[in-house]
Amino acid sequence: MAGDKPNLRWGVEQKLQFIEFRLFWEGHVNRSDLIEQFGVSPNQASGDLNRYIALAPDNMVYDKSGKTYVRSSGFIPLFLKPDATSYLSQVRSVAEGIVASHDSWIGSLPAFDAPPAPARGVDPKILRTIVIAARRKEAVEILYQSMASPEPQWRWVAPHALAFDGFRWHARSFCEKSGEFRDFVVSRVIETRHTRPSSSSPLSDAAWHEMVVLEIGPHPDLSPNQKRVIELDYGMxxxxxxxxxxxxxxxxxxxxxxxxxDPAARAPQDQQIVLLNGESVRELAA
Amino acid sequence: MAGDKPNLRWGVEQKLQFIEFRLFWEGHVNRSDLIEQFGVSPNQASGDLNRYIALAPDNMVYDKSGKTYVRSSGFIPLFLKPDATSYLSQVRSVAEGIVASHDSWIGSLPAFDAPPAPARGVDPKILRTIVIAARRKEAVEILYQSMASPEPQWRWVAPHALAFDGFRWHARSFCEKSGEFRDFVVSRVIETRHTRPSSSSPLSDAAWHEMVVLEIGPHPDLSPNQKRVIELDYGMxxxxxxxxxxxxxxxxxxxxxxxxxDPAARAPQDQQIVLLNGESVRELAA
DNA sequence: ATCGATACGTCAAGTTTCTGGAAGGTTCCG
DNA sequence: CGGAACCTTCCAGAAACTTGACGTATCGAT
Incomplete structure (x- = not known):
């Protein structure tokens, strides 16, 4: 019956995916949803909804009373793999203004909040310069405000990767001034100037390529039951x-x-986990 | 010259945005980029590139030697507002598998890594049940593994908002068992059963609606220069x-x-910031 | 019980977008 | 020089889409 997806054009595929996304997450779709999202005519939206029904007859029925298409009980997604992480990531992006509401497929955004991360924004042109330099294996001259010097200073760095520490974005780079690989906080780059080929190889960034294994376990002072829950939470x-x-x-x-x-700095219920191989790990921390 | 965007169809607008995105972030676009991204014919891709040139003649030139369209120096985005946060968010999403590489517009993904967050995944159907219950102001019966009881227990909760603590997703809900508003970790919800209308009002969740102001400043033991950098980082x-x-x-x-x-638990350079109104804040913490 | 509002559906004519095929241009490289 | 790898243009036909007109079902208000 269903199952054979003919070669559809990109735009059509997108609309079918949208219908399915709304069906899964919200339980219903309207003709007007398609009109708003894709700017098509009511006429065309009708056609698309019926095309979806033709391809997946058991997924959706029209509820005359509710005046809307609703997901039927035997719904099996055909164009989309429902993914909670991706949905939640969208919720966050929309709530934080990273993605405009009309660019997301979520129709009715759940109320949401998260602890704020008060980090300075990154200038897109500076980020672009860094990303392009990394791709071309070039060095770039940056005006950088380090913790060490009172005034920002020009220096040549050869970036090779981006890293995110939870608050700030870093450009992992070879610093020609110090002759070492270091992390540069992207928002502390005031300005960029010239670029030129770089002789440094990303492969020599030992601290980047060397992996450390952390062994963690539930806090020993938790009750057996609390330990079990923490084990579930962390997949232990x-x-x-x-x-x-x-x-x-x-x-x-x-x-x-x-x-x-120190694990004793917090109460066991707050600390939740401890490092089991602390001795071997902590001496590696910079 | 440029500037007047006629009413373009959604699919066309998307392609023009894509061209602009690649021009800004990568510096160049190919016909083959359009072919890969949108599955159009080489023929159509040519047309789209030339349509872009017609609309924004000063943004792009064809580099015959490089066999590719390159951003010209006077580039002014017409269909897109370049945004570093959004770009970085995409980098992270692709690197972490949240978004498939071919669904992102980033052509050449910079090398990237971040400290892993070892939290259990969320089941999409359970998340959906919670989100829909919140929207309909319904209560839902969940099988929940709490820290307190050894076995998961059924209880009625009325969720009204999602929250993310940096590791886990929570459903802020009225718990009928305890008669209080509480946070339920979504990944600890094993199963959901029935739903029914709820009488609880999200507005009575005082802890959710009450805002606390944290006053933070640079760590007092930092050097004046280090303080200044931290002030810049946090927009102080x-x-x-x-x-x-x-x-x-x-x-x-x-x-x-x-x-x-305790602020003394870390070295000042690691701690970086301190709470200035600690007395009034800490007594509010649960 | 009728009326209006709001959904969706459909038929028809015309436009835009897109594909496929065919022929052609430029630059680079071996 | 010839081939590879780009982009370009022209054309006919198909698919997608719009506009306009007209029809249907449901609901709620008068």
Whole structure:
């Protein structure tokens, strides 16, 4: 019956996916939804809805009383794989203004909030310069405000990767001034000037390529039941789980997991997890 | 010359935006880029590129030697507002598998990594049930694994908002069992059963609607120069910035900012910021 | 019980977009 | 020089879409 997706044009495929997205997440679709989202005529929207029914007859019925198409009980997505992470990521992006509401397919946005991350914004042109330099394996001259010097200084760096520490974006780069690979906070780059070919190889960034394994387990002072729940939360087996992280990001990973302080600094219920191989890991942290 | 955008069809507008996105971020576009992204014929792609030139003659020229269209120096985006946050968010989404590479417009993905967040995934159907219940102001019966009880238990909750604490997603809900508003970790919901109308009003969730103001400043033990950089990073004026956060999220906000422990638990360079109004804030934390 | 508003549906004519095929141009490289 | 890898243009036909007109079902208000 259904199942054979003919070669559809991109625009048509998008509209069918949209119908399915709304059916799954909201339970219903309207002709007017298509009109708003894609700017098509009522006429065309009718056609698209009926095309969807023709391709997936068991997924959707028209509810005359509700004046809307509703998902039927035997709904099986045909054009989309429903994904909670992606939906939640969209919720966050729309709520935080990263994505305009009309660019998202979510029709009725759930109320949402998250603890704010008060980090300065990144200038798109500066970011572009860094990204392009990384791609071309070039060095770029940046005016950088470091923690060490009072005034911003020009220096040549050869970026090769981006990293996010939870708050700030970093450009992992070879710094010609210090002769080392370092993290540069992108929002501390005031300006960029020239670029030129770079002789440094990203492969020599040992701290970036070397992986560290963190062994974590539930806090020993939790009750057996609390331990079990934490194990479920973190996907632990037999009281432990391994997390692999680049040595260059180890500091941020420990901080993010709340493992950069003495485990006694928080109550066990707040701390939740502890590092099981702390001795071998902590000496690697920068 | 340029500037007047005629009423274009959705599909055409998307392609022009795509051309502009690639021009801005990568510096060049190919006919083959359009072919890959939208599945059009080489023929049509030519047409679209020339349509773009007709609409924005000063933005792009064909580099015969490079065999590609390149951004010209006077490039002014016409269909898109370049946004670093949105670009970086895409980088992260693609790198973490949230968005398929071919659904993103980024052609050449920069190398990227971030500290992993080892949290269990959320089941899309369970999330959907919660989101729909919130929209319809309904209560839903969930099988929930709490920290308190050894076995999961059925209980009626009326969700009204989603919250993200940096690791886990929560459903802010009225719990009929306890008669209070509480956070339920979505990934700890094993199953959902019935729904029914709810009498509880989201407006009575005091901790959700009450806002707390955090005053933060640079760590006092930093050097004047280091303080200045931190002030720039966090957008502080005169050594302080106010962050407003829901009381229900206060705990997570403090944790995220590293303000939930004694300021002496970390070295000043690691701690970076301190809470200036700690006395009045900390007594509110759950 | 009728009327108006709001949905969706459909038929027809005309425009825009797109494909496929065919022929042609430029630059680079071996 | 010839081939590869780009982009371009012309044409006919198909698919997608718009505009306009007219018809249908449901609901709620008068």
């Amino acid at each position: 087996h037999e009281g432990r789980v391994s997390i692999t992280v680049r040595r260059a990001l180890l500091y941020y990973a420990l901080r993010r997991l709340g493992l950069d302080t | 004026h005169e050594g302080r910035v106010s962050i407003t956060v829901r009381r229900a999220l206060l705990y997570y906000a403090l944790r995220r900012l590293g303000l939930d422990t």
